[in-house]
Amino acid sequence: MRELMTKLEQASGLDRIGDRLQRAVQGTLRSQRVRDALHGVWLGHPLHPAMVQVPVGAWISAAVVDLLPGQRRAATTLVGLGTVSAVPAALAGLNDWAALSRDQRRVGLVHAAANTVGLALYAGSLAARLNGRHGLGRALAYLGLSAAGGGAYLGGHLAYKQGAQVSQSVSDMHLIADGWHPVGDLTGLPQRELVTREIDDVSVILYRHGDDVTVMLERCPHQSGPLGEGEVQEIDGHACVVCPWHGSAFRLNGGEVVHGPAANDQVVLPTRVVSGRVEARLP
Ligand code: FES
Numbered sequence: 001m002r003e004l005m006t007k008l009e010q011a012s013g014l015d016r017i018g019d020r021l022q023r024a025v026q027g028t029l030r031s032q033r034v035r036d037a038l039h040g041v042w043l044g045h046p047l048h049p050a051m052v053q054v055p056v057g058a059w060i061s062a063a064v065v066d067l068l069p070g071q072r073r074a075a076t077t078l079v080g081l082g083t084v085s086a087v088p089a090a091l092a093g094l095n096d097w098a099a100l101s102r103d104q105r106r107v108g109l110v111h112a113a114a115n116t117v118g119l120a121l122y123a124g125s126l127a128a129r130l131n132g133r134h135g136l137g138r139a140l141a142y143l144g145l146s147a148a149g150g151g152a153y154l155g156g157h158l159a160y161k162q163g164a165q166v167s168q169s170v171s172d173m174h175l176i177a178d179g180w181h182p183v184g185d186l187t188g189l190p191q192r193e194l195v196t197r198e199i200d201d202v203s204v205i206l207y208r209h210g211d212d213v214t215v216m217l218e219r220c221p222h223q224s225g226p227l228g229e230g231e232v233q234e235i236d237g238h239a240c241v242v243c244p245w246h247g248s249a250f251r252l253n254g255g256e257v258v259h260g261p262a263a264n265d266q267v268v269l270p271t272r273v274v275s276g277r278v279e280a281r282l283p
Pocket residue numbers: 220221222223224225243244245246247248260261262
């Protein structure tokens with residue numbers, strides 16, 4: 001299985017379809033507000049994995065209920081709920097997928113294909129049940145569950161092996177020792193400009209506004225872009241750093257993500273000034 005997954009990650013033959021689909025998704029979901037909503041920016045957490053709980057839960061429940069006598073109506077309701085709720089979950093997943101790296105998109109493409117087959121089988125199952133053909137509906141549902149199970153395996157690989165939509169910066173925190181760390185003299189820091197420094201070999205950005213200094217991890221939570229090379233922009237009245245790679249934006253006064261594709265907040269370190277020296281520590 002490991003070999004198969006490595007081959008899938010390297011399957012450049014999928015890129016032609018993947019690149020076309022990516023352009024189609026980006027061309028369709030043009031509104032930043034819609035994209036942010038689907039990424040889960042408002043939640044501070046990727047939305048797709050939360051949304052898939054509904055179809056997966058309903059479909060697994062239907063598989064159990066289908067084994068019990070006299071539960072046709074309950075099974076039909078669960079299959080219907082799973083099928084309807086899978087559509088917005090798939091939309092959120094497509095939106096995330098379009099902002100992944102190439103190797104992640106290859107696995108994501110097969111993940112989406114397996115889930116699309118599963119969804120089609122469940123739609124067929126629902127239609128059969130509504131027409132009184134419950135035996136066929138059950139068979140299609142079990143086939144759909146198998147396809148969706150394969151899709152879930154690939155989704156797990158994407159998240160846990162390839163780190164898709166997982167915060168890339170949080171592991172940097174484990175490299176910083178406890179206690180306060182000096183990061184520079186307050187008077188030497190320019191006003192409202194990004195400065196890059198290191199704490200225990202972890203790159204951080206400093207942003208001074210008056211006598212307040214923000215110290216934030218430099219590695220972008222989305223895909224490790226260098227926030228220190230990003231721009232500072234005023235968004236909704238807050239100074240934000242905008243990642244130079246894909247445009248995710250984070251508030252400099254708290255780290256909250258305000259624009260995706262990142263859906264996770266950025267880590268901001270508490271600071272203090274001692275004898276004119278700025279110090280930072282782990283939260
Ligand atoms: S690396 Fe993608 S937005 Fe920063």
